[in-house]
Amino acid sequence: MSDKEQKNTCCNGDNCKESQKPKFNTELNLIQINSATASKASCQDDCCSAETKLQSDESNLSEVTGHKSEFRVHGMDCPACALTIEKRIRQLENIKNVSVNYSTGKMQVEAENSSVLEKLPAEIKKLGYTLEPIEQKGNVRIYTIEGMDCSSCALTLENHLKQHPSVKSVSVNFSTGKMQIEHDNSVEEIIKEVEKAGYKASLVSNRRAKTDMPTTQSSNNLLLLSGFFLLFGFLGSLTDMSPFVVNVLYALSILIGGYKPAKSAYYAIKSRSLDMNVLMTAAVIGAAIIGEWLEGATVVWLFALGNALQIKSIEKTRNSIRSLLDLAPPEAWVKQGQDLIKKPVEEVAIGDIIVVKPGDKIPLDGEVVQGESSVNQAPITGESIPVDKQIGDTVYAGTINEHGSLEIKVTKLVEDTTISKIIHLVEEAQEKKAPTQAFVDKFAQIYTPIVFALALAVMIFPPLLDFGTWGDWFYRGLELLVVACPCALVISTPVAIVSAIGNAAKNGVLIKGGAFLETAGSINAIAFDKTGTLTEGKPKVSQVIPINTTETDLLSIARTLEEYSTHPIALAVVNYAKEKEIPSRNGELFKSIVGKGVQTTIEGMEYFAGNLKLFQELNTPIDEYESQIKALQNEGNTLVIVGTKEQILGIIAVADTIRETTVKALQGLKNVGVDQIVMLTGDNKGTAEKVASQTGVNRYFAELLPEDKVKAIKQLQDEGKRVAMVGDGINDAPALATANLGIAMGGAGTDTAMETADIVLMADNLEKLPYTIKLSRKALTIIKQNIWFSLIIKFVALALIFPGWLTLWIAVLSDTGAALLVILNSMRLLRLK
Incomplete structure (x- = not known):
């Protein structure tokens, strides 16, 4: 039974106390629960309090200077195990903080001294689990192993090395062909010990594994x-x-x-x-x-x-x-004054300016500060069409600069780049x-x-x-x-599983584990968040209806009114007027009317742009247009009414637009046998019905609050469906956690999406979703x-x-x-x- 299945069979979110449910701060784009917490939003009081137990208290950590260590925990078979371990460790003296993540099988501990950390394996063993130190400084090394042809070979090698007095811990992974080992003796001695057991070992140097195994x-x-x-x-x-x-x-x-x-x-x-x-x-x-x-x-x-x-x-x-490791170049041209100096990527710091010439691979994640180009992002997102990049845009290590020289300010160290995280997540x-x-x-x-x-x-x-x-x-x-x-x-x-996960990673889809690969193959219903998933999430002008003026004059006045506003609706109007090459007029005395609209004076006359409520308060004659206004609103439009106190000059309808790939992607899902495609939205039924008809969605739930999305997912599950939820990985985290399978979009742009969901579509579109379901079923x-x-x-x-x-x-x-x-x-x- 998968993690998701265990969660859904044992959990009833309604039983959780309101104060104990996970909370989301959308303004800060910060989820205060991780993927493990999400899969625990469980059942029982223990699981309900997972938020407070698994959320790391960053403010406290910054104030103390303790000993921190990270371990891999073996033997956890359900989320409650993580909570049991946390409770036990918290009872020990000199423990400041502990966080156990069931999904990744890792435990982070902060203690007042190192001696207490040495006692942890014995304490964990009493509970029936085993600990393996990871990311220890100094003596932990990773080797590639040649000669293993089934998983029992890995176990044999592990058992052999554990008997060596210089070996503190060892973990051999058959699937990846890697051995992680902490030892006090030399690398040569370890290689000889591996040879004694009948295999060959080679040390992985720095961050790069050798793509070629030792000679056979x-x-x-x-x-x-x-x-x-x-x-x-x-x-x-x-x-x-x-x-x-x-x-x-x-x-x-x-x-x-x-x-x-x-x-x-x-x-x-x-x-x-x-x-x-x-x-x-x-x-x-x-x-x-x-x-x-x-x-x-x-x-x-x-x-x-x-x-x-x-x-x-x-x-x-x-x-x-392993071929993913060679996507990003090992060196970068760093700008220092007027000179360009070639440095290993490990020596490049955040804030450095690197120069990438046409045809070269981008060595590190960063932000374009000079130049324009098209960048082939296929290695990261699987997109076949190069993406135009200009000043202010984000670029990723491992992608290819097609033409035009770029100056890029480095925003992530080599170990934190998107490609590094992809490799880490895939191997995990x-x-x-x-x-x-x-x-x-x-x-x-x-x-x-x-x-x-x-x-x-x-x-x-x-x-x-x-x-x-x-x-x-x-x-x-x-x-x-x-x-x-x-x-x-x-x-x-x-x-x-390794073949399927590897294929998916190369095509811009991160599958977090074999359990999720299997779950994806059994999905028969997929629920989509509307805004930002099925739609662009960016409003655009859908209709311009001049009433007492021409369309050109209406747009010119509207651009003048909205030009100084940062509201997304105002930006949509301004951009539309710019596309039509309609200039603004000379306005003065600009004023924002909170919650209603804006006003300005043009050539001595006051003009207004805003919602229906604004013009009702101005007593502008509007009764004859109210039926037309309601009809437009029922179609899912947000309206910008433009006029004076005396008359309405026209109406501009703004709506969220359907993504270009949405219709094709949803049809592809139907073709691979997903019989129910559901849309979840907070918009009114009119908007939901319109979007559903345009996209091919065969069922929708409208006027939902975030917690209502969770109820909608549970309703589908109660109907016997195995449900996948597709969202952005941030505001949709509760629904992603409740579904049998959580799928996040746009993972290349958000670390949160990569951490929260079970499957991550690196590109910000749905075109890889039918392929993912097909791959899972084939697997x-x-x-x-x-x-x-x-x-x-x-x-x-x-x-x-x-x-x-x-x-x-x-x-x-x-x-x-x-x-x-x-x-x-x-x-x-x-x-x-």
Whole structure:
């Protein structure tokens, strides 16, 4: 069950006390709840008070000078766990502040001294969780690991390194191929220790991971050499060659090809792990014992070949993310006086002016202070059309300056740029297990030891009961050992998820984890906030109705009246007049009438622009126009009436405009099978009905307050719908949290959107939404295909063992071949357009 599902089944927001519900300060554009808090707006008094528990008190933090540390918490399986941990840590002496974020699995602690931080792992362990220090200064390093072909390899490597006295903490992630480790000894020693376990490690320098893994030439040479001896042994067996020489050739093949898995098996046993290397090595040794040298050599070679192909295929999926690291250049041209100096991006400070020439990539996020150009933002937002940039516009690291030189004031350090956050979020997303993956992993943990025990039973009991010879049943037991490897099954889900998340990231869509990828595939209703989501959120003139004057004169007077106002409606009128190239007149004695409009004097006569209430108070004859005014308002227009005290000169209707991509996007959603598209708006029913008819929305809720949007989402869920909510990630946070899936738009412009939602559309439009749903459903289909294929292969192999129809090398081929096919099937997600 996903996080969202747990929340919705256990929570009832109505039970929360009003004072305990999350609060949003929209004026400051600050959400005082994060994504974790949103997913907790729960249930029970504990969850209801999540705001006060998870909100960091920045004012307090600025006043104290304590020891701060960040940890990753393992073992939390619902939001209430985070609150339990917080309560316990707060009870400890010398703790100043603690914040546990369930969504990211991280805990931030501030203490008066460092000694209390050292006690935290033991305290957390008492609660049933484990702590892993992250972002520690000095000794924490990240390595890329080569040679892991399933998640059990990561566990084996972790267990091996944990036994080393110089290693304080270690975390190996199979999906990303990375190891984060805190150690006191040298990098070279750690690399040697990794090699002992049968893998290769390379240190990730600075902020950049190497996109190319260490060379595998030596492994390939061993594979070829092992195959050479196997081939010659087999050909020799067909001739008059001595059986002893043939067996020696087979033995050499086994030793050369089996050295690496045997070494890995040794360390796996030391670490109390039962991985595929252990099972395969046991099978090969057993084959040698009973004289099946050809079988043993074939098993070793097929196993090594399968691993080599698997690793090569998996690296392609990992590189789909690693390639993002190379989007931003490592150096920047920094302006110092009249000189340009080339500096590493790590040395560029906020406020520095950098110069980007035509055709170059922008190295850091910033604001254009000089020049104009078109910038290709596809690496960040997925938009195929370059975006025009001028003075005051924001640009992002990793995007490409198409033409025209730009001077950019740096606004973010290299580690805080949008592309850095994307990479961090994507890698973090890969570490989160989807419900299907968690189930498969549990199944494999049960399946492997059961089949291992069954293999031992098959070797011992049938011959004891005179059901056959020891040799026959020992051989069948070895086959069972090979079939006990659940490699294809275990790898069926994570590779598909990594491929899908990587594809999405390249196309401007951030999916925060496998659970959300799975949820997106099951969505059958999508609710949209109207303003700023379906519409531009920027009012524009929709109609100009001159009454007692010409259109040109009406717009000229209106521009004069509104030119000094900063109200969005006034700006819309002024911009429209500018587009029509209608000049303003000479006005004087400008005056703002609060809540009603403006007035000025033009050529000795007073003119007014404002709402209906203003002219009613001026006693201007307006009765004959009231029906027309109401009709325009019912169509969703805001009206600017222009006139004098004596007469109305005309009416200018201003309305929010539909986004160009909205209609196409909503039709695309219908095409991929989303049967209910809902609009949520605070506007009146007339406006809602008009927008619904223009966009293709088949249901709407109008005149909603923010809390009413939450009720609308719950109503849809009560009707049996799995609901996604699409908003801007700020004012819509409560509804985003309540929905089964929260989708934020315009993530490239707002850090809040990237933190709040489950899925983030980096571009400020909806064109990626149908693609996201399609990708999610394709991923679910492929995951199901992989799981069923893996299980069927296993059960067929098991069924063929007992009649004696399965050979040892066919068992290996079924295992490694199935794993390879599963990986290749998953990689199809990388190519989905």
